[in-house]
Each structure stands twice: as structure tokens, then as C-alpha cells.
Amino acid sequence: KKMVYYFGGGKAEGSADMKMLLGGKGANLAEMTNLGLPVPPGITITTEVCKDYYKLGKQFPEGMWDEVLEGLRKIEKEMGKKFGDKENPLLVSVRSGAPVSMPGMMDTILNLGLNDETVEGLAKSTNNERFAWDSYRRFIQMFGNVVMGIPHEKFEEVLEEKKREVGAKQDVDLSAEDLKDVVKRYKELVKRETGREFPQDPYEQLKMAIKAVFDSWNNPRAIKYREINKIPEDYGTAVNIVAMVFGNMGETSGTGVAFTRNPSTGENEFYGEYLKNAQGEDVVAGIRTPQPLTKAQKTSQEQTSLEEEFPEVYKELLKIRDILEKHYREMQDIEFTIENGRLWMLQTRTGKRTAKAAVKIAVDMVKEGLISKEEAILRVDPSLIDQLLHPMLDEEDRKRAKAEGRLIAKGLPAAPGAVSGKVVFTADEAVELAEKGEKVILVRHETSPEDIHGMHAAEGILTARGGMTSHAAVVARGMGKTCIVGAESIHVDYDREEFRVGDVVVKKGEVITIDGSTGEVFHGELKTIPAQISGEFEELMKWADEIRTLQVRVNADTPEDAEQGRKFGAEGIGLCRTEHMFFKEERIPVVREMILAKTQEERERALEKLLPMQREDFIAIFEVMNGLPVNIRLLDPPLHEFLPRTEEEFERTAKEMGLPVEELKKRAEELHEVNPMLGLRGSRLGITHPEIYRMQARAILEAACICKRNGVEVLPEIMLPLIADEKELHELKKLIDDVAAQVFLEMGVEVPYQVGTMVEVPRAAVIADKLARDAEYFSFGTNDLTQMTFGLSRDDAGKFIGKYVELGILKGDPFIHIDEEGVGRLIEMAIELGNATRPGIKTGICGEHGGDPRSINFFQKVGVKYVSPSPFRVPIARLAAAQARI
Ligand code: PEP
Ligand code: MG
Known part of the structure; x- marks a missing residue:
């Protein structure tokens, strides 16, 4: 060969x-x-x-x-x-x-x-x-x-x-x-x-x-x-x-790198840097700070652009830029050398870019007739969409900080986003502190590949040297990390663990804020605001929506989250976890009263107090989601999660409830479970304490009736968690239907509603044909389904799953990417069985996998109708769903 x-x-x-x-x-x-x-x-x-x-x-x-x-x-x-x-x-x-x-x-x-x-x-x-x-x-x-x-x-x-x-x-x-x-x-x-x-x-x-x-x-x-x-x-x-051709032959030689479009913003402008009388590695290594390629790129008078210095070469480069873009139909990253005034091309490759640039370039290229909409969609990595949704600096706070003299340095804006964190100077320290949950900014002269783990752990990276194509810039952009490079006024002193700018000294552990979109470095923490989404982004998303068939809902338990999700294009709520509504300071005492009640009447009394609170919650969410379905899941967590834990809490709670501490402790003891994940959770609670689910069903349906009266279009779905058996489901569906009939009679209004089940216990998947007799829809709780199918605790598996992935026993963390062979097979089977009983049955994913592009591809394949991720992953899911179709 x-x-x-x-x-x-x-x-x-x-x-x-x-x-x-x-x-x-x-x-x-x-x-x-x-x-x-x-x-x-x-x-x-x-x-x-x-x-x-x-x-x-x-x-x-x-x-x-x-x-x-x-x-x-x-x-x-x-x-x-x-x-x-x-x-x-x-x-x-x-x-x-x-x-x-x-x-x-x-x-x-x-x-x-x-x-x-x-x-x-x-x-x-x-x-x-x-x-x-x-x-x-x-x-x-x-x-x-x-x-x-x-x-x-x-x-x-x-x-x-x-x-x-x-x-x-x-x-x-x-x-x-x-x-x-x-x-x-x-x-x-x-x-x-x-x-x-x-x-x-x-x-x-x-x-x-x-x-x-x-x-x-x-x-x-x-x-x-x-x-x-x-x-x-x-x-x-x-x-x-x-x-070899030589860029270091003297003043008529040089070497440079360029992008055929701006890799940071995506603007259709030639963008790059060069060094006169230098050899290739000098630019990338970030030892000397290079000069701009074009006049437009200059930020100060001292700089001399290649356009001015080597006009003939620049013209030829422009031509080559055009040839390459037309030929590759993609933004290119090129390396060139000028030997005694003669241009040589040393490399071209698809250019790395920020998510913002990726979106802009893809959309622009469709408009320029270079690529199709489908190609544009495939060119944007959904997992990088996160970057677009990154926080930016609050402008008022920026002004204030500047007025206060807290703007201490400026470098090149290598990767967008605004982040704050404690200053560290080594990659190992970054990892160490990040593992303790601290936010850190890694500050270096320049970075090298040895620093990758630290860059990964840090919120952002700041370097004193280097250009837009230096190691730090390229790697950070790829990782989606905020990054500033070439902040030349900074003197990093590794020995004294500090950096100095003029007479400002910033020691290790002090907080700074960096804005990777402007290159500004601030002392202290600044306020950030959620990202703005560009016109191109909206356009790309619109194309994605035209192509995808998988619907995208959102997991939301508050009106704020619901609103955020809706703004990002969610087509309904796929999971509203009601227990999250109970974990509120003013409600905990009432919830405790309900749990600890000795008699039916006591419990009913507590529930009566909770009813109006829940009703208000649902009204607020229904109003936000006007016209879209809202899937509400009845209470799921083990009861003891609501109970006091520390001695102090026990004493306070006992006092509030007028109970002796000893008695409270005894009750808590009774409710304690060794493995609460497999204990009195979900519908098991509904079976043993039907009054709780009755109250919740009432709150949902009363809220729905009130909204309907007020002209809000409500499409409530009531979902039963952790169902494992059809009789269990049948019993609870009847409970909900009875409450509904009663509420509609009392209120004189009727609202169409559906009752569905989660499929998150393996048995439910196996008997899905029977469940579909009562369940009007299935929602796959892939978190629990993964936990129970593998027999892996959701809370503890993190400690050793890495080892399994490292050894290649698992392809990836099954809590991040769906395990297609096992858990995925159960889903596929449940869909088949469900359809046999109830043709066209609605199926959705409400576990974390609903926001994971790789998993979404699989869900599309097996005929899931919608996925429901957290709000910030809604755009990711929309794009991934479109890609899954292409
Ligand atoms: C699930 O189990 O996947 C699910 C969505 O429910 P939770 O995460 O609340 O258990
Ligand atoms: Mg679950």
C-alpha cells in the first residue's frame, strides 16, 4: 500500500x-x-x-x-x-x-x-x-x-x-x-x-x-x-x-495566521494577525504580541497592519480568502508565510469559533447561497449554544466599576461571557478550589497544553501574553470558557502569587471579573445579566423549528422558569415538580403539620391551608403558559425530606407545633427510610395518603377553572409518579376523576384535562400496554428509570461512574447520555406497548436526558413525541431535535 x-x-x-x-x-x-x-x-x-x-x-x-x-x-x-x-x-x-x-x-x-x-x-x-x-x-x-x-x-x-x-x-x-x-x-x-x-x-x-x-x-x-x-x-x-519557506529573512518577510471571518463575532470580515521577520511558531506561542491583519482591526496608532505594510501580499491573501471560502463553503483558519515579499500558504482548516460566530456564519452563509438551511443547522454544535446564553456584564455596573477605578486592565477578547472568580495562578490550584465548589479565574503569563485541566475547572482564563490564536484563546473558545488573552499591562508574579497592574496588586484568592466579549478585567465582583439572543440565532432556531418533528417542552416549577422556557421556545411544560413548591420557607411548617398529623382531621386541616397556596402557584403558571399544555406531577419525594434534621430544628419545630420534642423525634424515626429512593415515594404516597393527592388535584383543577373563567386557555395534564402497576394507576386516576367531577360541579366550569403516568420504574415499561388503558400519556422519567434499571443510585453513582467510563465498561455516564441498549430499549418497548393499547399515545421525556443532544437523537429514532429539559437547555434541544431529523 x-x-x-x-x-x-x-x-x-x-x-x-x-x-x-x-x-x-x-x-x-x-x-x-x-x-x-x-x-x-x-x-x-x-x-x-x-x-x-x-x-x-x-x-x-x-x-x-x-x-x-x-x-x-x-x-x-x-x-x-x-x-x-x-x-x-x-x-x-x-x-x-x-x-x-x-x-x-x-x-x-x-x-x-x-x-x-x-x-x-x-x-x-x-x-x-x-x-x-x-x-x-x-x-x-x-x-x-x-x-x-x-x-x-x-x-x-x-x-x-x-x-x-x-x-x-x-x-x-x-x-x-x-x-x-x-x-x-x-x-x-x-x-x-x-x-x-x-x-x-x-x-x-x-x-x-x-x-x-x-x-x-x-x-x-x-x-x-x-x-x-x-x-x-x-x-x-x-x-x-x-x-521550508522563511518568514524570518528580514523586514520583507513575516508570518501570520488569519480567519476568513471573525472567529469571535462571526462578522464577514478578514481577521488575523502577523509578525514581521518571524517564524511560524512565534505567533502561536504567544511570546511576542502580533500585529493586526487589517486596518479595520487596529486598536491603536502604534500598530501597523499587514494591509498597510504588505499591500500586495494583502491583496493576494484577500483573493485566496475568497477562493478558499467558496471552495470549502466554510470559514477557514489559515497559516501563511511571506518570504522576501512572496506569499506562501502553509495550512488551511475549518476555523474554530465561538458559538455566537458559529450561528452568525452559518446563517450568513445560507443567505450568501453557499450552504443550505440543513447544512447551517448541522454546523452549530448544540452543546455550544450554552455560550450564547451566557451572562453578560450589567452595563450600569460596568460604568460604576469604571468610575470607581476598578477597571484594571484590558486584553484581547478571546471568548465571550462575563464571569467572576477568585484568582489562582496554577492549573492545579484551579482544580483544587473548583472541586470545593469555588469559582476561580486562572491567571497565567500564557497557557500551555499542560494547563488544560485547570482551564477546564476555571470559570474563566486571563493571560498576560499572546494573541487571538494563542493556545489559551483557541482552547478556551473550544471549551466555551470566557477568556481574555494578551493583557500586556498585567505583570504576573508566580513566586509572590500575585499580579500587578501599575500600582494595583491583586493577590491569590482575591475576586476579579473578566468580560471575554470586551477584554476588560475588573477588580471585585460585578453584576451580570442573562445573555441576549441575536437575530441570527432566532433565525437559525426558526429553521430548526421548521425541520424538527420532536416537540420541546420545558421543566419548570415556577412562573419565572416557565417564562424563561417559553421565551426560549418551549411548547409547554413537560414536568412541573410539585414538591419544589413545598420546599419554601413559609410552607415547610404547614407541610410538616400535614405529615405529622395523627388523625385524619388534623391532616385535612393542614391540607386545607396548603390548598390555596398550591392553587395560586398553578394559576400563576397557567397564566404564563396560556394556550400551552402544562404537565403537573403530583407529590413525589420521601416525606422525611420535609422533617427537621438538626437538634435545633427539632426544637424549633416542636415549639411551632406545640409537640414535645421526644414525640416529634419518634414520629420522624417512624418515617425514616434506609433507602428513600425506593421507599414511600410518588404514587405510593397517593395510595397511602390519598388526601394529599386529592388536595393537589383539587388545587390544579380549581386553578384551571379560575383561569378559564378569566379567559386563559388552560390545558392541564396531571401526572402520577413512580407508577409500577396498573391497579395502582387505576385507583389514583379514579381519585383524580372524582375530584374533577366535583370541582367542575362546584365551579360551574369544565376544563379538559388529561391524566398520565410517568414511566420511570422498569416494571412500568414492561407492562406499558396495561398502563395505557388508563394513562392518556406516558412521560419517561429517565433519571429514575436509569437509576432503577442499572440499580445505580442517582445520588452516589458519581463517585465511581468515572472509573467505569475510564475503563470503557460504560460508554459514558448513563445519567448524562441515555443508555440506548438497556434503558433505551425499555423506552422503545414501552412506546410499542403503549401504542398497541392506545394508538398514537403521547410520549415525552422529562428526565435530564431531554436536554442532551446525543440522547435526543435516540429519542427521535424511537418515536418519542417531545422532550422536556430545563429552561436554558430548551434552545439546545430545539437545535438537536432538528439535527436528529436531518
Ligand atoms: C425522573 O426520574 O427522570 C424525573 C423526571 O423525576 P425526578 O427527577 O423528579 O425523580
Ligand atoms: Mg423520577
């Missing part, structure tokens, strides 16, 4: 659709070559080779090296240079490229092919001695670090020492002679650290570099990134070996 693919001279053996084989980078380099764009010639070693390499115990498969050499000859021919040549040497870059982009995760080597002899040739052929030696010292540093495993800092120390000796402020102040000395010292360092000479044979260098790229597929950072982003282990990486 073919192991190496060539591209160059306007023709490539590969193409963009060969990502699995050539990796993203290799496939796109081939594609750009075929498009006639200026790409330096190169070869791609396939991902298959990487897999074979591991299968053979880290050995190159037979024949690979010959193919590499053959490819190298073609590159030499195209470039008119020879690898290892003393006069005019060809140099190459060696880079990894997996099928899925893994930014900053894998290692890159530039200037490969330099040695003590070729460096002289490079100096002569470019007529630039300083450049040649600078390239050589960079190569030794990169190769020494990535391939030979010498810590980066050791090289930096040598460089700093030299700078001190000759009084150079910056790297560029070092002369060719200085750099020669640095190279000498670097080589000594390599010898000291590894016990061997720095390899002088370019072919040996190349072999070692290829091996290093393959090895880096399994470095801990790469493994972690794959884990977080769910990238399969067995993809492997390709290796790209590309002729």
Missing part, C-alpha cells in the same frame, strides 16, 4: 476528502495545491503508517523510508535545492497532522536539514549570515526539545546568558557572531544533557523527527486532549514534510 503522498508544482496525489489517511493538515495542503494556491512542495506520510509503526513496536514499516526518499527527490526538483547540500541546501519542516485538528497538542520541527556545513550554504545562498545562524540555533533548540527531550528552559537560559553578555535586549539584537556562539553552546548543552552529539546527518535528523511525531501521538497532552474532545485513540497521526 502507498505510504507517502506528494504535493507540489500545482498537483497533489491527495485531496481534502482523504483526512482519515492524510490527516487534516496533509489533506488540505493537497487540496490547496490542486486549487493552484502557492503551497511549498511536500509529502505526507499516512496515518496508516503511524498505526503500523505502533503495531511493529515503534518501527517504521518496510519500504516507508524509500518512499520518503523518493518524495524528497521530487521536493528537491521542485525547489531546485538539495537536501543536505553544502551550497544551497533544502530545508524542511516536519509536522504532525491528525484526522481531527488538535491545536498545540503535537510537536513541530522547523529548519530540519541544517548542520555545521549546510548552515554555511544557507548563509551564502541567502546572502544572510545572521539569518542562517538564527535558523540553525532555532532548529537545534526545537529538535533538542521535541526530539531529544531537553527542557526548553535550558536553551532559553543559554540564550538569555548570551544576551546579557553582549547587552542585547531582544533576540534580534544578537549578531551572526553571537548566534554562532549560541549554536556552539547549544551543541554543548545537547552533549551534556543526552551524552551524544547533535546529529549532523540530515537524513538521520529526518528519521528521528518522523519518529518523534509518531511518538507524540501518545504524549500525555495529546492523550488528555483526545479524552476531553472524545477523539478515538486509533486514528493515529500523519507526518507532513514540507519545503
Whole structure:
């Protein structure tokens, strides 16, 4: 099989659709070559080779090296240079490229092919001695670090020492002679650290570099990134070996990265940054802060844009931007280098973007005729919709904070949202505090892949250095974390655990607020307001609504939540948990009275007090949901949850109730359950204490009658929880119907209502045909159904489920993503059985899975009619439901 693919001279053996084989980078380099764009010639070693390499115990498969050499000859021919040549040497870059982009995760080597002899040739052929030696010292540093495993800092120390000796402020102040000395010292360092000479044979260098790229597929950072982003282990990486072009040849050279549209806002504007006289890695590493690509992007007079500095190159880039967008029909993230005024394209890939940008770009591209509505919908990851719904800073509070001088710094707005938290300086501290439930902001000079776990744990990230494409910016955007980078006025002092801005000192543990949409950093906590939803978002949602067949309701127990859900497009309430209405300070005493009542009359009296309270609750919710169905579930939790727990509470409650403490304790003891999740819950309560359900049914139906009289359209659904048997259901349905008949008679109004059951006990799913005789609808309580099907406690499983996922025993946490094989099978079966008795029976999901895109896809497949998530997940569900249809 073919192991190496060539591209160059306007023709490539590969193409963009060969990502699995050539990796993203290799496939796109081939594609750009075929498009006639200026790409330096190169070869791609396939991902298959990487897999074979591991299968053979880290050995190159037979024949690979010959193919590499053959490819190298073609590159030499195209470039008119020879690898290892003393006069005019060809140099190459060696880079990894997996099928899925893994930014900053894998290692890159530039200037490969330099040695003590070729460096002289490079100096002569470019007529630039300083450049040649600078390239050589960079190569030794990169190769020494990535391939030979010498810590980066050791090289930096040598460089700093030299700078001190000759009084150079910056790297560029070092002369060719200085750099020669640095190279000498670097080589000594390599010898000291590894016990061997720095390899002088370019072919040996190349072999070692290829091996290093393959090895880096399994470095801990790469493994972690794959884990977080769910990238399969067995993809492997390709290796790209590309002729070097130089951005560091002097003032007419440079290197940059750009997005074909603004990755933060989605605006259709060219957006990027570049560094003059620099090599590729300088931009991404965030060591020097780059300059803007366009005039429009400038934020100060001191900046010089590429548009002004290199007008010809800019024009060519604009053309390429157009070609790429039309060709890929997608926003691209490109890397380019200018060598002595000539433009070279080094990479193109689908650009990462904020959720806001994703929505805007998708909608704009439909309007521009580039993609269809369906494609637009598929392009927005529903789980990132959260970002759009992120809080923003309250403008008044922002003004106030500014007036008070609390705006302490400004950086680049890398990822939106406004968050507050305690300052920490290391990733480990971020994790530690977050685990204790603290909100933290991770503050760093810059971040590196070693900081990923900390970024994950933090509310937001703030860095002193770097540009919009620095590691911190790219990773945070992907994670949906608020992030500011390149806040240059901040001096981070890790040793003293503080950062300083002017004379303001912020110590570890102090609270700051960062606004990732403006780049502003405030001292202290600022007020935030819920996110505003853009016109494009509404438009995309409208398209999603046109396509989806699965309805989306909302889980809401208060008028506020109901309103929020309705604003987000919910088509009804799928679950109103009435116990949440009881957990209110002023109601608890009455609820306790009801629970602890010794006689029927005592209990009735307490219930009479609760009735009007419940009725008011329901009226308020019905009014908000005017015209839409509201599914109310009768009381579910174990009774002892309402009882006092601490000594103090017992005493206070006893006093309130006029009972001796001892008696109260005795009653509580009686009600105590070892496993309340399987105890006197749900309808079992209705069977043993019918007066409670009677009161609730009355409150619901009276509220409905009152609303109807007031011209509100009410569609109440009354739902029985934890049903396991048809006789249990029959009994309770009769109870509700009797109350209804009575209420309608008393009120002189009739309201259509339905009685349904939750399916959340496995037995209910198995006998669903029988339940459907009485139940007018099914609502799957997938939380309990998962708990009981697995025999896994909802409250405790978190402690060990991670281990199961880690070991691959479970594909994911079954409380997040529905277990299709087991729990999902029960749902499928219950729907079939239900339909046999009651054709077209209404079925919904009211467990947490109703807001999970992966689960929604499954629910669509098995014919569920609606899902019902929490309010902020309603838009996610609408989009996911549309995607499930496409
Ligand atoms: C469920 O069990 O999935 C459900 C929705 O009910 P609760 O979470 O209140 O038990
Ligand atoms: Mg439940």
C-alpha cells in the first residue's frame, strides 16, 4: 500500500476528502495545491503508517523510508535545492497532522536539514549570515526539545546568558557572531544533557523527527486532549514534510495566521494577525504580541497592519480568502508565510469559533447561497449554544466599576461571557478550589497544553501574553470558557502569587471579573445579566423549528422558569415538580403539620391551608403558559425530606407545633427510610395518603377553572409518579376523576384535562400496554428509570461512574447520555406497548436526558413525541431535535 503522498508544482496525489489517511493538515495542503494556491512542495506520510509503526513496536514499516526518499527527490526538483547540500541546501519542516485538528497538542520541527556545513550554504545562498545562524540555533533548540527531550528552559537560559553578555535586549539584537556562539553552546548543552552529539546527518535528523511525531501521538497532552474532545485513540497521526519557506529573512518577510471571518463575532470580515521577520511558531506561542491583519482591526496608532505594510501580499491573501471560502463553503483558519515579499500558504482548516460566530456564519452563509438551511443547522454544535446564553456584564455596573477605578486592565477578547472568580495562578490550584465548589479565574503569563485541566475547572482564563490564536484563546473558545488573552499591562508574579497592574496588586484568592466579549478585567465582583439572543440565532432556531418533528417542552416549577422556557421556545411544560413548591420557607411548617398529623382531621386541616397556596402557584403558571399544555406531577419525594434534621430544628419545630420534642423525634424515626429512593415515594404516597393527592388535584383543577373563567386557555395534564402497576394507576386516576367531577360541579366550569403516568420504574415499561388503558400519556422519567434499571443510585453513582467510563465498561455516564441498549430499549418497548393499547399515545421525556443532544437523537429514532429539559437547555434541544431529523 502507498505510504507517502506528494504535493507540489500545482498537483497533489491527495485531496481534502482523504483526512482519515492524510490527516487534516496533509489533506488540505493537497487540496490547496490542486486549487493552484502557492503551497511549498511536500509529502505526507499516512496515518496508516503511524498505526503500523505502533503495531511493529515503534518501527517504521518496510519500504516507508524509500518512499520518503523518493518524495524528497521530487521536493528537491521542485525547489531546485538539495537536501543536505553544502551550497544551497533544502530545508524542511516536519509536522504532525491528525484526522481531527488538535491545536498545540503535537510537536513541530522547523529548519530540519541544517548542520555545521549546510548552515554555511544557507548563509551564502541567502546572502544572510545572521539569518542562517538564527535558523540553525532555532532548529537545534526545537529538535533538542521535541526530539531529544531537553527542557526548553535550558536553551532559553543559554540564550538569555548570551544576551546579557553582549547587552542585547531582544533576540534580534544578537549578531551572526553571537548566534554562532549560541549554536556552539547549544551543541554543548545537547552533549551534556543526552551524552551524544547533535546529529549532523540530515537524513538521520529526518528519521528521528518522523519518529518523534509518531511518538507524540501518545504524549500525555495529546492523550488528555483526545479524552476531553472524545477523539478515538486509533486514528493515529500523519507526518507532513514540507519545503521550508522563511518568514524570518528580514523586514520583507513575516508570518501570520488569519480567519476568513471573525472567529469571535462571526462578522464577514478578514481577521488575523502577523509578525514581521518571524517564524511560524512565534505567533502561536504567544511570546511576542502580533500585529493586526487589517486596518479595520487596529486598536491603536502604534500598530501597523499587514494591509498597510504588505499591500500586495494583502491583496493576494484577500483573493485566496475568497477562493478558499467558496471552495470549502466554510470559514477557514489559515497559516501563511511571506518570504522576501512572496506569499506562501502553509495550512488551511475549518476555523474554530465561538458559538455566537458559529450561528452568525452559518446563517450568513445560507443567505450568501453557499450552504443550505440543513447544512447551517448541522454546523452549530448544540452543546455550544450554552455560550450564547451566557451572562453578560450589567452595563450600569460596568460604568460604576469604571468610575470607581476598578477597571484594571484590558486584553484581547478571546471568548465571550462575563464571569467572576477568585484568582489562582496554577492549573492545579484551579482544580483544587473548583472541586470545593469555588469559582476561580486562572491567571497565567500564557497557557500551555499542560494547563488544560485547570482551564477546564476555571470559570474563566486571563493571560498576560499572546494573541487571538494563542493556545489559551483557541482552547478556551473550544471549551466555551470566557477568556481574555494578551493583557500586556498585567505583570504576573508566580513566586509572590500575585499580579500587578501599575500600582494595583491583586493577590491569590482575591475576586476579579473578566468580560471575554470586551477584554476588560475588573477588580471585585460585578453584576451580570442573562445573555441576549441575536437575530441570527432566532433565525437559525426558526429553521430548526421548521425541520424538527420532536416537540420541546420545558421543566419548570415556577412562573419565572416557565417564562424563561417559553421565551426560549418551549411548547409547554413537560414536568412541573410539585414538591419544589413545598420546599419554601413559609410552607415547610404547614407541610410538616400535614405529615405529622395523627388523625385524619388534623391532616385535612393542614391540607386545607396548603390548598390555596398550591392553587395560586398553578394559576400563576397557567397564566404564563396560556394556550400551552402544562404537565403537573403530583407529590413525589420521601416525606422525611420535609422533617427537621438538626437538634435545633427539632426544637424549633416542636415549639411551632406545640409537640414535645421526644414525640416529634419518634414520629420522624417512624418515617425514616434506609433507602428513600425506593421507599414511600410518588404514587405510593397517593395510595397511602390519598388526601394529599386529592388536595393537589383539587388545587390544579380549581386553578384551571379560575383561569378559564378569566379567559386563559388552560390545558392541564396531571401526572402520577413512580407508577409500577396498573391497579395502582387505576385507583389514583379514579381519585383524580372524582375530584374533577366535583370541582367542575362546584365551579360551574369544565376544563379538559388529561391524566398520565410517568414511566420511570422498569416494571412500568414492561407492562406499558396495561398502563395505557388508563394513562392518556406516558412521560419517561429517565433519571429514575436509569437509576432503577442499572440499580445505580442517582445520588452516589458519581463517585465511581468515572472509573467505569475510564475503563470503557460504560460508554459514558448513563445519567448524562441515555443508555440506548438497556434503558433505551425499555423506552422503545414501552412506546410499542403503549401504542398497541392506545394508538398514537403521547410520549415525552422529562428526565435530564431531554436536554442532551446525543440522547435526543435516540429519542427521535424511537418515536418519542417531545422532550422536556430545563429552561436554558430548551434552545439546545430545539437545535438537536432538528439535527436528529436531518
Ligand atoms: C425522573 O426520574 O427522570 C424525573 C423526571 O423525576 P425526578 O427527577 O423528579 O425523580
Ligand atoms: Mg423520577
